[in-house]
Amino acid sequence: MTQTPGPAGTWIITPGHMCARFPAAHGCGADVALVDLEDSVPATAKPEARQMARAFFTNPPTRSALGVRISSPTTRDGIRDLAALHGYPAKPQIVLIPKVESARDIEVVAGALDTLGYAPLLYALVETPRALEELPLVVRADRIAGVLFGTADYATAAGCGRAWEPLLHARAALVTSAAAAGIPAIDSPFFDLDDLDGLRHEAEKAKALGFTGKSCVHPAHLPVIDEVFRPSEEEIAAARAIVSAAENAGGSIVRVDGRMAGPPMVAAARALLAREEARTPSEVRA
CATH class of the missing domain: 3.20.20.60 (Phosphoenolpyruvate-binding domains)
Known part of the structure:
Protein backbone atom coordinates (compact mmCIF):
# COMPACT_ATOMS: atom_id res chain seq x y z
CA MET A 1 0.00 0.00 0.00
CA ARG A 230 3.49 29.83 7.51
CA PRO A 231 3.00 32.00 4.40
CA SER A 232 2.07 35.62 5.04
CA GLU A 233 -1.20 37.04 3.74
CA GLU A 234 0.83 38.88 1.10
CA GLU A 235 2.50 35.65 -0.06
CA ILE A 236 -0.86 33.86 -0.25
CA ALA A 237 -2.41 36.73 -2.19
CA ALA A 238 0.53 36.77 -4.60
CA ALA A 239 0.26 33.01 -5.13
CA ARG A 240 -3.46 33.30 -5.85
CA ALA A 241 -2.79 36.07 -8.34
CA ILE A 242 -0.20 33.96 -10.16
CA VAL A 243 -2.48 30.91 -10.33
CA SER A 244 -5.44 33.01 -11.49
CA ALA A 245 -3.39 34.76 -14.19
CA ALA A 246 -1.98 31.46 -15.43
CA GLU A 247 -5.44 29.88 -15.62
CA ASN A 248 -6.79 32.86 -17.56
CA ALA A 249 -3.81 32.68 -19.93
CA GLY A 250 -4.33 29.02 -20.70
CA GLY A 251 -0.96 28.01 -19.32
CA SER A 252 1.12 30.62 -21.15
CA ILE A 253 3.82 32.64 -19.41
CA VAL A 254 2.18 35.65 -17.75
CA ARG A 255 3.14 38.96 -16.17
CA VAL A 256 2.00 39.49 -12.57
CA ASP A 257 2.85 42.69 -10.70
CA GLY A 258 5.66 43.42 -13.12
CA ARG A 259 7.27 39.98 -12.85
CA MET A 260 7.33 37.08 -15.27
CA ALA A 261 5.54 33.96 -14.02
CA GLY A 262 6.30 30.84 -16.04
CA PRO A 263 5.39 27.22 -15.30
CA PRO A 264 7.89 26.79 -12.40
CA MET A 265 6.52 29.88 -10.63
CA VAL A 266 2.94 28.73 -11.20
CA ALA A 267 3.76 25.28 -9.83
CA ALA A 268 5.37 26.85 -6.75
CA ALA A 269 2.32 29.07 -6.20
CA ARG A 270 -0.02 26.08 -6.45
CA ALA A 271 2.15 24.13 -3.99
CA LEU A 272 2.13 27.03 -1.50
CA LEU A 273 -1.66 27.27 -1.66
CA ALA A 274 -2.03 23.50 -1.30
CA ARG A 275 0.21 23.45 1.79
CA GLU A 276 -1.71 26.30 3.39
CA GLU A 277 -5.02 24.60 2.61
CA ALA A 278 -3.78 21.43 4.29
CA ARG A 279 -2.66 23.35 7.40
CA THR A 280 -5.85 25.40 7.80
CA PRO A 281 -8.72 23.83 9.78
CA SER A 282 -11.86 23.29 7.69
CA GLU A 283 -13.97 25.48 9.95
CA VAL A 284 -11.65 28.43 9.25
CA ARG A 285 -11.78 27.85 5.47
CA ALA A 286 -15.59 27.62 5.40
Whole structure:
Protein backbone atom coordinates (compact mmCIF):
# COMPACT_ATOMS: atom_id res chain seq x y z
CA MET A 1 0.00 0.00 0.00
CA THR A 2 1.37 3.41 -0.95
CA GLN A 3 1.22 6.40 1.39
CA THR A 4 0.19 9.98 0.71
CA PRO A 5 2.45 12.78 2.02
CA GLY A 6 1.86 13.75 5.62
CA PRO A 7 1.70 17.12 7.39
CA ALA A 8 4.56 19.60 7.56
CA GLY A 9 4.79 22.88 9.51
CA THR A 10 5.51 23.02 13.23
CA TRP A 11 6.26 19.86 15.22
CA ILE A 12 6.69 19.52 18.98
CA ILE A 13 8.07 16.48 20.83
CA THR A 14 7.12 15.70 24.44
CA PRO A 15 8.69 13.00 26.68
CA GLY A 16 6.32 10.07 27.17
CA HIS A 17 7.06 9.64 30.87
CA MET A 18 6.09 13.25 31.71
CA CYS A 19 2.30 13.19 31.39
CA ALA A 20 2.03 16.55 33.18
CA ARG A 21 3.34 18.10 29.96
CA PHE A 22 0.72 16.48 27.72
CA PRO A 23 -1.88 19.30 28.05
CA ALA A 24 0.72 21.89 27.04
CA ALA A 25 1.62 19.84 23.96
CA HIS A 26 -2.05 19.43 23.06
CA GLY A 27 -2.79 23.13 23.46
CA CYS A 28 0.32 24.73 21.99
CA GLY A 29 -1.05 24.94 18.46
CA ALA A 30 1.62 22.88 16.72
CA ASP A 31 0.68 21.26 13.43
CA VAL A 32 1.99 17.96 14.83
CA ALA A 33 2.43 16.96 18.48
CA LEU A 34 4.48 13.84 19.20
CA VAL A 35 4.86 11.89 22.40
CA ASP A 36 8.35 10.42 22.66
CA LEU A 37 9.27 6.88 23.68
CA GLU A 38 12.88 7.14 22.54
CA ASP A 39 15.79 9.45 23.40
CA SER A 40 14.06 11.79 25.87
CA VAL A 41 12.95 8.84 28.03
CA PRO A 42 15.52 7.19 30.37
CA ALA A 43 15.88 3.44 29.95
CA THR A 44 14.37 2.80 33.40
CA ALA A 45 11.30 4.90 32.56
CA LYS A 46 10.48 3.37 29.17
CA PRO A 47 7.92 0.81 30.45
CA GLU A 48 6.15 3.62 32.32
CA ALA A 49 6.27 5.87 29.26
CA ARG A 50 4.60 3.23 27.07
CA GLN A 51 1.70 3.10 29.52
CA MET A 52 1.46 6.85 30.10
CA ALA A 53 1.52 7.62 26.37
CA ARG A 54 -1.90 6.00 25.96
CA ALA A 55 -3.46 9.10 27.49
CA PHE A 56 -1.80 11.33 24.89
CA PHE A 57 -4.19 10.01 22.24
CA THR A 58 -7.41 9.63 24.24
CA ASN A 59 -9.80 12.43 23.24
CA PRO A 60 -7.42 15.37 23.77
CA PRO A 61 -8.74 18.90 23.07
CA THR A 62 -6.37 19.73 20.22
CA ARG A 63 -6.25 20.67 16.55
CA SER A 64 -2.80 19.07 16.17
CA ALA A 65 -2.15 15.82 14.38
CA LEU A 66 -0.96 13.44 17.10
CA GLY A 67 1.90 11.01 16.80
CA VAL A 68 4.54 8.98 18.61
CA ARG A 69 8.27 8.56 18.21
CA ILE A 70 9.07 4.94 18.87
CA SER A 71 12.51 3.48 19.48
CA SER A 72 14.32 1.99 16.52
CA PRO A 73 12.45 -1.10 15.28
CA THR A 74 15.79 -2.93 15.17
CA THR A 75 16.07 -2.73 18.99
CA ARG A 76 14.32 -4.54 21.82
CA ASP A 77 12.74 -1.29 23.00
CA GLY A 78 11.41 -0.63 19.51
CA ILE A 79 9.76 -4.04 19.39
CA ARG A 80 8.18 -3.40 22.78
CA ASP A 81 6.96 0.01 21.62
CA LEU A 82 5.26 -1.50 18.58
CA ALA A 83 3.63 -4.18 20.71
CA ALA A 84 2.38 -1.53 23.16
CA LEU A 85 0.79 0.55 20.39
CA HIS A 86 -1.49 -2.35 19.53
CA GLY A 87 -3.09 -2.03 22.94
CA TYR A 88 -3.77 1.71 22.76
CA PRO A 89 -7.52 2.43 22.70
CA ALA A 90 -6.84 5.47 20.48
CA LYS A 91 -4.08 5.15 17.91
CA PRO A 92 -1.49 7.74 16.81
CA GLN A 93 -2.00 9.33 13.41
CA ILE A 94 1.77 9.54 12.90
CA VAL A 95 4.61 7.20 13.82
CA LEU A 96 8.14 8.63 13.69
CA ILE A 97 10.79 5.95 13.19
CA PRO A 98 14.28 6.86 14.43
CA LYS A 99 17.64 5.64 13.13
CA VAL A 100 16.17 4.70 9.76
CA GLU A 101 18.91 3.39 7.47
CA SER A 102 16.94 1.45 4.87
CA ALA A 103 13.50 1.20 3.31
CA ARG A 104 13.18 -2.08 5.19
CA ASP A 105 12.88 -0.17 8.49
CA ILE A 106 9.72 1.49 7.16
CA GLU A 107 8.37 -1.84 5.91
CA VAL A 108 8.94 -3.50 9.30
CA VAL A 109 6.93 -0.84 11.15
CA ALA A 110 4.16 -0.90 8.55
CA GLY A 111 3.98 -4.68 8.81
CA ALA A 112 3.79 -4.50 12.59
CA LEU A 113 1.13 -1.77 12.81
CA ASP A 114 -1.05 -1.83 9.69
CA THR A 115 -4.46 -3.42 10.05
CA LEU A 116 -7.61 -3.39 7.94
CA GLY A 117 -8.83 -0.20 9.62
CA TYR A 118 -5.56 1.47 10.65
CA ALA A 119 -2.49 2.61 8.72
CA PRO A 120 -0.58 5.46 10.41
CA LEU A 121 1.51 8.02 8.57
CA LEU A 122 5.12 6.81 8.82
CA TYR A 123 7.97 9.32 8.98
CA ALA A 124 11.66 8.42 8.82
CA LEU A 125 14.08 10.17 11.16
CA VAL A 126 17.35 10.51 9.23
CA GLU A 127 20.24 10.86 11.64
CA THR A 128 23.24 8.82 10.43
CA PRO A 129 25.68 9.04 7.49
CA ARG A 130 24.56 5.58 6.37
CA ALA A 131 20.97 6.83 6.20
CA LEU A 132 22.12 9.70 4.02
CA GLU A 133 23.73 7.26 1.58
CA GLU A 134 20.51 5.23 1.43
CA LEU A 135 18.14 8.21 1.10
CA PRO A 136 17.12 7.63 -2.55
CA LEU A 137 15.77 4.21 -1.52
CA VAL A 138 14.40 5.27 1.88
CA VAL A 139 12.20 8.06 0.47
CA ARG A 140 10.66 5.64 -2.00
CA ALA A 141 9.49 3.13 0.59
CA ASP A 142 5.83 2.33 -0.13
CA ARG A 143 4.53 3.61 3.21
CA ILE A 144 6.74 6.62 3.88
CA ALA A 145 4.89 9.92 4.41
CA GLY A 146 7.77 12.25 5.24
CA VAL A 147 11.29 12.62 6.67
CA LEU A 148 12.82 14.47 9.60
CA PHE A 149 16.46 15.42 10.08
CA GLY A 150 18.18 14.65 13.39
CA THR A 151 21.20 16.93 13.72
CA ALA A 152 22.42 15.82 17.15
CA ASP A 153 22.82 12.13 16.33
CA TYR A 154 24.03 12.85 12.80
CA ALA A 155 26.75 15.21 14.00
CA THR A 156 27.87 12.67 16.61
CA ALA A 157 28.00 9.85 14.06
CA ALA A 158 29.75 11.97 11.43
CA GLY A 159 32.15 13.58 13.91
CA CYS A 160 31.20 17.07 12.72
CA GLY A 161 29.91 20.21 14.39
CA ARG A 162 26.22 21.02 14.86
CA ALA A 163 26.45 24.49 13.30
CA TRP A 164 24.75 25.21 9.97
CA GLU A 165 27.79 24.85 7.70
CA PRO A 166 28.99 21.37 8.80
CA LEU A 167 25.47 19.99 8.31
CA LEU A 168 24.59 21.83 5.11
CA HIS A 169 25.42 18.91 2.82
CA ALA A 170 23.26 16.50 4.82
CA ARG A 171 20.35 18.94 4.94
CA ALA A 172 20.57 19.65 1.20
CA ALA A 173 20.68 15.93 0.38
CA LEU A 174 17.65 15.30 2.57
CA VAL A 175 15.44 18.00 1.05
CA THR A 176 16.52 17.01 -2.46
CA SER A 177 15.56 13.37 -1.95
CA ALA A 178 12.30 14.33 -0.22
CA ALA A 179 11.35 16.72 -3.03
CA ALA A 180 12.10 14.04 -5.64
CA ALA A 181 9.75 11.66 -3.80
CA GLY A 182 7.06 14.32 -3.22
CA ILE A 183 7.12 14.08 0.59
CA PRO A 184 7.70 16.78 3.25
CA ALA A 185 11.06 17.29 4.94
CA ILE A 186 11.07 18.58 8.55
CA ASP A 187 14.20 20.15 10.02
CA SER A 188 15.75 19.28 13.38
CA PRO A 189 15.04 21.17 16.61
CA PHE A 190 17.17 24.16 17.55
CA PHE A 191 18.70 23.20 20.87
CA ASP A 192 19.53 26.60 22.39
CA LEU A 193 16.21 27.15 24.15
CA ASP A 194 16.80 30.84 24.98
CA ASP A 195 18.24 32.02 21.64
CA LEU A 196 15.11 32.92 19.68
CA ASP A 197 17.06 35.05 17.22
CA GLY A 198 19.31 32.08 16.47
CA LEU A 199 16.22 29.90 16.06
CA ARG A 200 14.68 32.34 13.59
CA HIS A 201 17.91 32.56 11.60
CA GLU A 202 18.21 28.77 11.36
CA ALA A 203 14.51 28.33 10.53
CA GLU A 204 14.73 30.90 7.73
CA LYS A 205 17.75 29.15 6.24
CA ALA A 206 16.04 25.76 6.52
CA LYS A 207 12.96 27.10 4.72
CA ALA A 208 15.11 28.66 1.99
CA LEU A 209 16.89 25.33 1.53
CA GLY A 210 13.60 23.52 0.95
CA PHE A 211 12.43 22.22 4.33
CA THR A 212 8.66 22.42 4.76
CA GLY A 213 8.69 22.58 8.56
CA LYS A 214 10.78 22.41 11.71
CA SER A 215 10.49 20.48 14.96
CA CYS A 216 11.11 21.70 18.49
CA VAL A 217 11.22 20.46 22.06
CA HIS A 218 9.87 23.60 23.80
CA PRO A 219 6.59 25.49 23.19
CA ALA A 220 8.44 28.82 23.31
CA HIS A 221 9.96 27.98 19.92
CA LEU A 222 6.64 27.35 18.18
CA PRO A 223 5.61 30.96 17.43
CA VAL A 224 8.94 31.67 15.75
CA ILE A 225 8.84 28.50 13.65
CA ASP A 226 5.22 29.08 12.71
CA GLU A 227 5.91 32.66 11.66
CA VAL A 228 8.78 31.57 9.44
CA PHE A 229 7.08 28.62 7.75
CA ARG A 230 3.49 29.83 7.51
CA PRO A 231 3.00 32.00 4.40
CA SER A 232 2.07 35.62 5.04
CA GLU A 233 -1.20 37.04 3.74
CA GLU A 234 0.83 38.88 1.10
CA GLU A 235 2.50 35.65 -0.06
CA ILE A 236 -0.86 33.86 -0.25
CA ALA A 237 -2.41 36.73 -2.19
CA ALA A 238 0.53 36.77 -4.60
CA ALA A 239 0.26 33.01 -5.13
CA ARG A 240 -3.46 33.30 -5.85
CA ALA A 241 -2.79 36.07 -8.34
CA ILE A 242 -0.20 33.96 -10.16
CA VAL A 243 -2.48 30.91 -10.33
CA SER A 244 -5.44 33.01 -11.49
CA ALA A 245 -3.39 34.76 -14.19
CA ALA A 246 -1.98 31.46 -15.43
CA GLU A 247 -5.44 29.88 -15.62
CA ASN A 248 -6.79 32.86 -17.56
CA ALA A 249 -3.81 32.68 -19.93
CA GLY A 250 -4.33 29.02 -20.70
CA GLY A 251 -0.96 28.01 -19.32
CA SER A 252 1.12 30.62 -21.15
CA ILE A 253 3.82 32.64 -19.41
CA VAL A 254 2.18 35.65 -17.75
CA ARG A 255 3.14 38.96 -16.17
CA VAL A 256 2.00 39.49 -12.57
CA ASP A 257 2.85 42.69 -10.70
CA GLY A 258 5.66 43.42 -13.12
CA ARG A 259 7.27 39.98 -12.85
CA MET A 260 7.33 37.08 -15.27
CA ALA A 261 5.54 33.96 -14.02
CA GLY A 262 6.30 30.84 -16.04
CA PRO A 263 5.39 27.22 -15.30
CA PRO A 264 7.89 26.79 -12.40
CA MET A 265 6.52 29.88 -10.63
CA VAL A 266 2.94 28.73 -11.20
CA ALA A 267 3.76 25.28 -9.83
CA ALA A 268 5.37 26.85 -6.75
CA ALA A 269 2.32 29.07 -6.20
CA ARG A 270 -0.02 26.08 -6.45
CA ALA A 271 2.15 24.13 -3.99
CA LEU A 272 2.13 27.03 -1.50
CA LEU A 273 -1.66 27.27 -1.66
CA ALA A 274 -2.03 23.50 -1.30
CA ARG A 275 0.21 23.45 1.79
CA GLU A 276 -1.71 26.30 3.39
CA GLU A 277 -5.02 24.60 2.61
CA ALA A 278 -3.78 21.43 4.29
CA ARG A 279 -2.66 23.35 7.40
CA THR A 280 -5.85 25.40 7.80
CA PRO A 281 -8.72 23.83 9.78
CA SER A 282 -11.86 23.29 7.69
CA GLU A 283 -13.97 25.48 9.95
CA VAL A 284 -11.65 28.43 9.25
CA ARG A 285 -11.78 27.85 5.47
CA ALA A 286 -15.59 27.62 5.40
